Amino acid sequence: MKIAICIKQVPGSNELTMDQEKGILQREDGRVKMNPYDLVAIETALQIKEKYKEVVITSFSMGPKRAREVILSSYAMGVDQGVLITDPKFIGSDVYATALTLSKGISLNEEFDIVICGRQTTDGDTGQVGPAIAEHLGIPHIYGVIAIDKIEEKHIFLSQQIENKKISLRVKMPCVLVISKEAYIPRLPSLKLKLEAKKKKIKIMSFEDLNDSDIRKFGLEGSPTQVEKIYFPNKSKKETLLSGNANVIVDAIIERLKGEKLI
Amino acid sequence: MSELQINDEKCVLCRACISACPFGALEVVDKKLVVEDNCSLCGVCLNTCQFNALCIEKQENGLLDKNKWSDILVFVEHNEGKIQPVTYELIGKALKLIEGTSYKVYCLIVGYKITELAKELSYYNVEKNFIYDHKAFKNYREDIFCNVFQDCINVLMPAIVLIGGTDVGKSIAPAVATSFHSGLTADCTELILNEKLELVQIRPAFGGNVMAQIVTPNHRPQFATVRPSIMEEANRIKSPRNNIVNCKLDEKKLVSQIEVLKEKQMETKEGIQDAKILIVAGQGFKRKEDLWMVEELAMLLNGQVASSRALVEKGWMPYERQIGLSGKTVKPEAIITCGVSGSVQFMTGMKTSKTIIAINIDSDSPIFSIAHQSIAGDIYEILPKLIHQLKEIDKLANNKN
Numbered sequence: 001m002k003i004a005i006c007i008k009q010v011p012g013s014n015e016l017t018m019d020q021e022k023g024i025l026q027r028e029d030g031r032v033k034m035n036p037y038d039l040v041a042i043e044t045a046l047q048i049k050e051k052y053k054e055v056v057i058t059s060f061s062m063g064p065k066r067a068r069e070v071i072l073s074s075y076a077m078g079v080d081q082g083v084l085i086t087d088p089k090f091i092g093s094d095v096y097a098t099a100l101t102l103s104k105g106i107s108l109n110e111e112f113d114i115v116i117c118g119r120q121t122t123d124g125d126t127g128q129v130g131p132a133i134a135e136h137l138g139i140p141h142i143y144g145v146i147a148i149d150k151i152e153e154k155h156i157f158l159s160q161q162i163e164n165k166k167i168s169l170r171v172k173m174p175c176v177l178v179i180s181k182e183a184y185i186p187r188l189p190s191l192k193l194k195l196e197a198k199k200k201k202i203k204i205m206s207f208e209d210l211n212d213s214d215i216r217k218f219g220l221e222g223s224p225t226q227v228e229k230i231y232f233p234n235k236s237k238k239e240t241l242l243s244g245n246a247n248v249i250v251d252a253i254i255e256r257l258k259g260e261k262l263i
Numbered sequence: 264m265s266e267l268q269i270n271d272e273k274c275v276l277c278r279a280c281i282s283a284c285p286f287g288a289l290e291v292v293d294k295k296l297v298v299e300d301n302c303s304l305c306g307v308c309l310n311t312c313q314f315n316a317l318c319i320e321k322q323e324n325g326l327l328d329k330n331k332w333s334d335i336l337v338f339v340e341h342n343e344g345k346i347q348p349v350t351y352e353l354i355g356k357a358l359k360l361i362e363g364t365s366y367k368v369y370c371l372i373v374g375y376k377i378t379e380l381a382k383e384l385s386y387y388n389v390e391k392n393f394i395y396d397h398k399a400f401k402n403y404r405e406d407i408f409c410n411v412f413q414d415c416i417n418v419l420m421p422a423i424v425l426i427g428g429t430d431v432g433k434s435i436a437p438a439v440a441t442s443f444h445s446g447l448t449a450d451c452t453e454l455i456l457n458e459k460l461e462l463v464q465i466r467p468a469f470g471g472n473v474m475a476q477i478v479t480p481n482h483r484p485q486f487a488t489v490r491p492s493i494m495e496e497a498n499r500i501k502s503p504r505n506n507i508v509n510c511k512l513d514e515k516k517l518v519s520q521i522e523v524l525k526e527k528q529m530e531t532k533e534g535i536q537d538a539k540i541l542i543v544a545g546q547g548f549k550r551k552e553d554l555w556m557v558e559e560l561a562m563l564l565n566g567q568v569a570s571s572r573a574l575v576e577k578g579w580m581p582y583e584r585q586i587g588l589s590g591k592t593v594k595p596e597a598i599i600t601c602g603v604s605g606s607v608q609f610m611t612g613m614k615t616s617k618t619i620i621a622i623n624i625d626s627d628s629p630i631f632s633i634a635h636q637s638i639a640g641d642i643y644e645i646l647p648k649l650i651h652q653l654k655e656i657d658k659l660a661n662n663k664n
Binding site: 063064066088092122125126127128134136139142164165167168169170178224228230231241242243244246249251253 | 266286299300301302303304305306307309310319342402403404405406409429430431433434435436438440441442444446447448449450463464467468469473474475476477478481482519520522523524525526527528539540564575576578581582588589596597599617618620622626631635636638639640641644645648649652653656
């Protein structure tokens with residue numbers, strides 16, 4: 001069985017602050033990490049590999065060259081092989097273009113039985129890429145997967161949570177699974193695998209490797225949505241700000257709660 | 264291909280854009296500003312440049328005949344025989360959007376034995392309600408629901424499709440939008456129709472510290488999802504309209520790869536949406552063990568514990584306790600936020616709370632802009648004292664009894 005997982009490198013922190021004097025945005029630091037939701041996708045694939053025979057897991061990431069770091073991290077957790085889809089031509093991709101690029105990368109590599117995605121990223125935060133990849137691949141997706149129950153030759157049995165319902169499903173493969181953060185607890189990378197990861201190869205794919213000569217489908221040109229502008233939300237006027245002596249503060253809180261008849 | 268363009272003549276190398284770039288994609292090399300390949304064309308830098316030295320060239324694509332696409336289609340969400348409030352909120356917003364235009368509002372409802380349910384929709388000022396009623400639609404199954412949606416869009420050709428940001432919405436919206444090769448903006452907090460009748464979609468970006476204004480200029484329909492409890496519900500009209508249209512889908516399109524074996528209602532513990540008082544823990548907490556303070560406070564005040572996203576991502580708090588656009592929207596009598604600085608994402612999820620008491624160490628915290636009582640202080644100093652005082656009050660009350 002062949003499993004593809006989609007992972008993304010995201011900024012380590014989302015802190016952006018405003019330099020009040022100059023009126024400009026400031027980023028806290030330039031660190032990056034693996035999108036935490038994708039760790040659960042990796043864990044799901046690894047659990048399948050532990051239970052069933054002949055499972056090969058491939059991680060796919062789209063991003064700048066430094067995104068190879070998340071592929072290495074996935075190796076350190078136990079993923080078998082990795083593909084980095086990277087090209088300056090992909091810059092500015094929205095969900096549609098990102099999902100198109102990833103789905104082309106995935107389908108050109110192998111015929112996968114299962115594609116696993118995290119529920120959302122911490123930077124883009126749209127939670128759409130998984131379902132969009134499925135649509136590009138022309139296969140169904142299952143959203144909100146909380147457990148893999150059983151895998152048979154052509155079918156996967158799984159549990160899904162939709163609002164407050166737990167639903168047991170039997171789905172014909174291939175399919176895309178969008179995993180809930182609560183599904184599995186991701187394991188820590190092992191030192192042994194971490195060392196081995198450094199020796200493992202990462203396959204690099206660029207625009208030329210995607211078998212599609214129409215550049216207008218990719219990057220900013222290929223993105224139906226366009227960001228017109230980005231701005232700081234208006235801050236309304238502050239109520240009086242209390243600070244200083246903790247006892248005075250505590251008294252003020254208690255008065256407030258009493259005033260609202262909450263104590 | 265589009266790229267960030269730098270006008271070297273205008274650039275004074277002030278480096279404002281370098282510190283602003285969330286991706287670290289700008290730097291100065293040989294006294295010239297250069298852009299690296301990890302630029303995502305997000306446009307944050309454009310706003311920071313005071314010298315107009317930066318621009319992103321976008322191409323206009325005139326191929327699409329936009330005039331063929333008009334009106335708004337709302338996807339009706341229902342559960343356990345009830346139409347979900349988010350549907351009425353979307354209808355409310357859609358009716359506001361079309362004011363002063365020739366657009367009309369239509370609804371799509373999919374399910375099994377929903378004729379009675381659909382009658383409720385006729386009490387809203389909607390042009391037509393398209394009903395797809397079939398045994399195959401008893402449960403949500405992505406592939407065939409997507410077929411229904413496509414069928415309805417192909418007939419109506421709406422300019423705009425609005426979908427609730429629920430589990431079903433988050434699954435179906437991207438699938439349908441992708442199948443029309445169009446764009447979708449998720450979790451919009453505001454929607455506006457501009458003079459070109461384009462849908463201007465506003466949502467928080469970069470973890471919710473800034474707002475992004477997004478358009479879908481060259482593709483139709485324009486898809487947007489909106490989380491529940493963000494928009495105002497439409498008004499119900501007194502006498503029902505005769506606006507129900509029964510629709511059928513080709514048998515071939517009813518074949519699903521997904522089979523539902525069992526469905527179970529999960530135990531509904533009282534969730535944070537139902538709590539009268541919420542105590543929220545944020546990034547101000549340095550260790551997981553310290554969360555006893557919010558738990559104790561919640562117990563003393565008969566409230567519940569909730570969390571900002573940061574702690575959920577660290578694994579310190581369960582997802583069902585998360586407030587914000589990617590968590591739950593809450594509206595308690597009182598909310599005490601402890602060590603929460605207040606991203607737009609977070610605040611959107613709780614700003615309609617009746618009383619907001621915010622404690623955070625940084626006196627410039629955004630949360631103070633919406634708090635009724637703002638406190639700049641250390642939670643490690645204030646919370647133990649507050650717990651102590653509340654216990655004293657409890658003791659007094661018990662003694663009296």
